[in-house]
Amino acid sequence: MRDAFLHGTVHEAQEDLQVALRSDREALARWESLTPLGRNEFICWVDDARQVATRQRRIVRTREALLEGKRRPCCWAGCIHRTDKAPSRWQQAVLIDGKTPRSAS
Template identity: 55%
Template sequence: MDHTAVSGGTVHGLPADFEDALRSNERALKTWEDITPLARNEWICWIESAKKEQTRKKRIAWGCENLEDGKRRPCCWPGCPHR
């Protein structure tokens, strides 16, 4: 396992389950490290705002797919209210 740190957001730290998913997808991780800390914060907050565990898992999977495709922000997300 690669022990290189994976970057977090400006307000939110990177949750372990999302980090594991990013580490298992090289292209998603490359995009993740290329986006700004504020953009990473948006992804993390979007994932953490899920009320159900099933929704959270879907968001992590969808997020990794979109990051793999080079998408830099979650779709239809008004933004992190914590910043």
């Protein structure tokens, strides 16, 4: 078994996420099949949790999503920490500025 854990393009998985994925051979194999950007999205989503309970739920959900064949977290606007791409208008308004975007009418 390899010791190296594959991380994302910007974020590194913390120990709790690594332990959860390493404890399930199939989940780990699917994690390793993701692109660095795909892994980055899951890590950012997990790290974005403000409460420990939410973080733990997201770690469980990450494992489940991988086993379901998902390659990105559901309902996640995407990592705003990447420097290779500007945040989308929605990310800028909601995640960065904290405003609710107006619907286009």
